[in-house]
Structures are given as structure tokens and as C-alpha cells.
Amino acid sequence: MQPLAKALAAALAAGALMLGAGVADAEPSVGAGSSSSTSPGPPPPVDWKPCPEDRAAECGTLRLPVDWARPGGEKFDLAVARRKATDSERRVGVLLVNPGGPGESGVDFALDRATTYFSADVRAKFDIIGFDPRGIGASRPVTCSQELLDRRPSPYPRDQAEFGRLVAYNRELREDCRRHTGAMFDHADTLGVVRDMEALRRSLGEQKINYFGHSYGTLIGEQYAELYGDRIRAMALTANIDHSLGTRDFLVSAATTAEDSFHQFVKWCDRSRSCALNGRDVTAVWDGLLARADRGEIRDPDHPDRALTANAITREAFGTFYGPDWSRLATYVAELDAQTAAAPSGPSTPPNTAREASTAADPFAAVFCQDWRIRAGDYADYARVTAAELRAAPHMRGSPRIHDAVARCIGWPDEVNNPQRRLRITKAPKILLMHSRHDPANHYSWVTNVHRQTRGTTVLLTYEGAGHSVYGRSDCTRGAADAYLTALKVPGDGSRCAAAGP
Template identity: 75%
Template sequence: MREDCRRHTGPLFDHADTLSVVRDMDALRRSLGEKKINYFGHSYGTLIGEQYAEEYGDRIRSMALTANIDHSLGAREFLVSSAAAAEDSFQEFVKWCDRTSSCALHGRDVTAVWDGLLARADRGEIRDPEHPDRVLTAHEITFNVFRMFYGPDREQLAAYVAGLDAQEPSERQRSTQPRQVRPSTPQGADKETEAEPFYAVFCQDWRFRAKDYPEYARLTQAEMRAAPHMRGTPRVHPAVAGCIGWPDEVNNPQHRLRVTEAPGILMLHARHDPANHFSWAANVHRQTRGTTVLLPYEGAGHSVYGRSDCTRDAVDDYLTELRMPSPGSSCAPAAKNTTH
């Protein structure tokens, strides 16, 4: 895959790491004639912001970062904390369903329903509701649910799980093999080339290279222990596995942040983020304690800015007026999710 991507992309492929992006961003600043920038970064965008602050801190007027990434983690820490974040969101969903009468699984043992559903998927018994001729794997189900944690879209999530669980045995026994659907391609025609930059970026930003299968198996076992119901981390596991076999040389290897010249940086992070563990934000804040202020959002979900008046005002006041929230303050969970 790596060589195929390089062949189709050209020299750009070897310069897709975040540090290269940061240098390009400063080139844009220069070309626009701006002395300083205002920057808002979310999720992967926080890594861009963190490294811009490290390289060009004196060129920042304001910087707000939400759902922060900790670029100092080793492979085991990264996998285990990512898995723990997904598992935490699952447990938060279970607690919500137990106390919410509108949950489609209210009054049932949600954990038992979920574990049973994945076991049935392992046996090829669960079908895609939108494509009944196709079997859903356990990984596909966990990934679909993981994405709903981002909202979190709990009503939709509960209805999705309840619907799969309610499938009749007669629906599940027709076939145990998913149909392989391939687009018709005229003989001799080139296959369509798709833009898939993720691995070019991820594998140049992180030195995650399992030396052999036993090491990979140990990482996977640690990940599974951290998330037994979510079966690890649906997003990060494929990312780490996708870097196996890449060269050991990494353009932008992980390291502790060294920010020395930047002004105050505002960080927000949900306490129950399904993808980026809250400890990542806490670690980044510890590494930059003289520069950053961390404002926790005590609720769930991946996006943070539009959660409540508290989160929105904190970011707006800082970016426009450079007013920081008081250190040690936090934003209460919103009564209703208003952003995704």
C-alpha cells in the first residue's frame, strides 16, 4: 500500500507529516504579510497547533485547541489510552440508558445485549439493515457505534443496537458469508485512485513499528484488556497495524512538547471523549503548564466548542478579547447535546 500511494502521489508522499504542515502554514502566514496568526484547532488540528507553537510561538496572537492530542506517547500508551477512551464512552452510554426511559434498551442489561450481539456477529448471524444480503462483522458494528459516541448520538445508538439485536433467526441463517460487491470495470481500464492520506500522515508522525508478531500480539492484548466490551479501539488499532512494515525512519517522531515563546494557549477537552482520552489533554497541559490553560468540559463527545454557552463563550472571549478562563475552572455537562 505504501509504495502504491507513493507511486500515485509523487514526492509529496514523503512530506505529509504534521511538522511539514506546520512549516507550510507559516509560509502561508508570510505570504499573506501577517505578523501573527489566530488559530483554532480541533482533534488532529491540535497537533498542528501544538507544533506550530513549538516552532513559531512568537508568531501567535491567540490559539485555542479542543480534543487535544498528546504527541509524546509510546505505542502501548497510545493504544491502551485510546481503547480506554472508547470503553469509557460505552460505559457512559450504559449508564445513560439505565436512567433514560426513552432509550430503546432501557430496562435491559445493556452490556449483556451488546456482548451477545457481537458474539452473534462473530458467527455471521447479523445483517446490515440497509443491505440485507450483507453480513455485518463485529468490527463494523463497534466502529459504527464508536462514531455515534462522537455526538454522542445516544438515542440513535440505542435504536441501532436494539434493531440489530431484534433480527429474527430466519434472517440470520440464509448465509454466513457476506457478498463481495465489486464495481464493474471495463477490461483494461485503470482502477479509480482514491485520496487516502491518513497513513502517509500517521506513520510519519508516530514511531509505531511492531518488530514481530509477538510484540504486536502483546500490544493487542493490552488494548483488549483496556476495552473488553468495545474490543479495543476501533479507530487507532487499524492505524497502528497499518504502520507495520514501514521504514523505522520517521519524519516527525513523538516527543514532549517544548513551547518557550508562545503566548497563553487555551485548551478545552471533554471528560468523556471517545477518541482522544482526557489524559492526553492533561499531559499536554503538564508539558506546557506555563503557557496553557486547560478548561475541561465535564460531559461527553468529541467536539467541544459548541457544547454549551460555557464552552462557546470561553473560546470566543479568548480568540476575540484574549480573556482566559480562570485556571481550575470547568464547564458543566450540557443538558442536551447541541453539536457533533
């Protein structure tokens, strides 16, 4: 999960009769593996116009069904942005991109980041195309009442009563978001995105696409390869999602890799004079800081009238692990640890009546809770899994963002559009999987599980360092991905790139 998010969750759903599996099984006979005589006609082409934000890029929309089971029903506009290949004579094709989330905007990525993220060679040979997945950004976004979002309870209930309040809140928020969003709320899952991407391919008039997916964007790629593998020229997936894990395995593995990232930070701090905590017992300082936060003794530097919770501190640390930006984390911890004043006593959040009638985009749960079947039945069940997380990550206290993601689905209906299952990719070319050994959010075992499930169609390249990003970590990682995308030079399975600096 990318800023994570950029995160994720699970419960094994192996039955072939589940809704998501049943639709997936049927789909290739209509437009994926069928002949042109039975394939649906292409959607109209995107009406490209110069983007208001950057006239060197082109923007447009594609009109698509909200519910692919009812293609003649309600429609929405899929927002798309394109940067044409800078060398038309060497153009290879289109490179569709998803930067993760769920919730990240592919349009924003194409406009704001693509020119510095990808190498000049990739930009020369591909039209880089970003799209906002359904329910996200400018593609009929999921919206909810700001006032309701502002009063979300803790994702760490302490007893059955608090668990019940979390269930009631999640249900209230779900209905509020459905009311503000409309039918899209119930169809924001990744299988819908996959079908949108196939429609975009046909609209572009491309026989085959190239795809680059990061973090949650890898789930889009994996499921596109299942349904439309013969429509892929090349696909590179970084920081991979394993969509076959059960609830406990998912949460415990996420906690384990968050804890590993904490230990990578401690090791760096011990050997680096630039660390603000160098020469101190970093683990003891950290544990002491969280204990003081538990007692309400740490203030939020941005809001001195508020206490800073231990969960807020671990979430901040977790975010720095993505880079990683260990220097920033060390400075943050040192400044909090230096606080000596008494704890705040006033209200933590003053009422804000001006926000009560406003809405805000909040697509995460609409996507995540339709992609994963995770529904703890009661507090005892939830407490057992939470305890396992804490045992796996005593210093990080689990994986804060991924635990939070799982907590958002409690109280939702049991049936989901796209439940977990093992991957079955049969028609795709070789797909490149890339993953950091010390990824803070997506455990390394996730990519090895994906690779094991797709042994005949994937190759795995491991970056031996830390962080959630992979492509731009070193000349080795960038070079391997570029050679694969531009010239279909597949690295040897099991290849490795050495760790670079933070």
C-alpha cells in the same frame, strides 16, 4: 482525532538527534524567532477569487515547496478559503482553522461549517481562513488504487502468517500510493503543514495569527507554537493530541476512553425513556450482539447479503460517541439485536472490475505514519499490545478506529519525519486547551500530559461531559473560547464547564 479520526498512535521517540527534532531545533533561527533582516521574504499574496461553491467566500492557492528542506525544488498549490470578518470596523485579525483528521478539509470547513460553527462575535471579528493541509483535499492529495484499498485485510491478525500478510499489504499499498501521488507522499507529515501555515501567515501579511485547531488539528497548533510561538496572538486547541506517548500507552489509553464512552452510553440508556433499550440490560444486549456477529449471525442492514462483523458494529458505535448521538446508537443496536433470520451464506463482496483502474484519495496513513513511530516487529509483539487493549476495553474491544490507524503503519520503514517527543513551547502567549472529560477518542490524560509539558504557556479548561467536540457544547465552553479569542480573556487554569445533554 476527529471523525477520527478522526485517530492516532505512538511510540516514544525521545532522542534529540531524530530527524524531526533536529529540524525543529534548527527552524526558529530561520523565520520563526529571527529578525526581519534574516527572515526569508514573504511568499506572493494569495490571488483571492470568489469561491465557485459560495461566492460570499474567497478561494485561492499558495505555491509552496513539497520538501521544505529543498525550497527551490518541486512545488504544490496549497488550497485556501477565506470568509472575511463581517464587521470590518471591529476586525481583530485572521483565524486559521483546522478541523482534524488527519484528512479533514479546512477549505470545506470554511465554506460549509464556519458560519454555523462559530459564534456571530467570532465571525464579526476574524477573517476565518481554512486551508487543506498538504496531501489532503485540493492540496496535492494522496491518492491510491481503489482496487487495492478495497482488499485491505483485517487489522486483527490471528497469527504470524496473517500478520505477515498485513505487513505485505501495507507495503504494497504504500508503494502504490507513492507511485500515484509522487513526492508529496513522503512529505505529508505535520511538520510540513506547520511550515506551510507559517508561509501562509507571511503571505497574508499578518504579524501574528490566531489559530483554532480541533483533534488532529491540535498537533498542528502545538508544533506551530514550538517553532513560531512569537507569531501567535491567540491559539485555542480542543480535543488535544499528546505526541509524546509510547505505543502501549497510546493504544491502552485510547481503548480505556472508548470503553468509558460505552459506559456513559449505558448510564444514559438506563435513565432515559427515549432510549430504545431502556429497561433492558444494555451491556448484556451489546455483548450478546457482538457474540452473534462473531458467529456470522448478524446481517448488514444496508447489504443484507453480507455478514456484519463485530468490528464493524463497534466502529459504528464509536462514531456515535463523537456527538454523542446515543439515541441513534440505541436504535441501531436494538434493530440489529432483533434480527432472527439465518446468517447469509453468499460472498460478502462481489468483484467489481470497473473499480480496478480507478484511484481514490486516502491521505490518512501518509500523514499518520510519518507523525508516529509505531512499527510492531512481529505477531507476538502486536498480540501483546492488542491483548492489553482488550483488557482495557472488554465491551468495545479496544478503540476500533485508533487500533485500525496503528495497524496501517505496520511494515513501514522505521524512520519517520516527525517522531514523538515531549513538547517544548517557550515563546508563545497563553494557549487555551479545551477537552471533554469523556472524549471517546482522545483520552483526558492526553490533555493533562500536554498541559504538564507546557505548564508556563497553556491553561486547561475541562468540559465535564461526553463527546469529541468541545467548543459548541454549551454556553460555558463557547463563551470561554470566544472571550479568549476575541479579547484575550484567559480563563483560570483548571476551569470547568458542566456537562450538557447529548
